Amino acid sequence: MRRYYFDLRDGDVLVVDEEGLELLDVGAVQEEAARALAGFAWDAARCSAGTDSHSLAIEVRDDVGPVMNVRLAFEIDRKH
Template identity: 50%
Template sequence: MPRYYFDLKTGNSVAVDEEGVDLSDLEAAQSEAAQSLGAMARDAAVTGKGTEQMEISVRDDDGPVMTVRFSYDISRKKTN
């Protein structure tokens, strides 16, 4: 079973996955990355930040295999 690593980038910070996780195939890795990114986006939206960009770079033991990205922007017309 292949091992996939999920490196997280938010803004200017990068968290490198040193452990990885064993998954059946690339489709399972894509699903894991998309679900994780969706949960992180949901959490970030609750904080109400104006702009957020996140991405998860997925790699296996041979190197990069995909990048999953999410971004949103909140543009207020009034502050209160």
């Protein structure tokens, strides 16, 4: 199994994954990236106040280099 690193990006802020995960294949990598991004979006939406836009991404890499990027953009527009 190969080790993959899931770096989190929120706009211009990048949080680098120093530990990574050992996963079987690219399908498992995509599943983990989607799961992580969903949790990341949930946290961002939960902590948001007022009108707020987010551009979130998981940038996946291995020891050789980039593997995939998974992106999500959303906006919260409170009316009250």
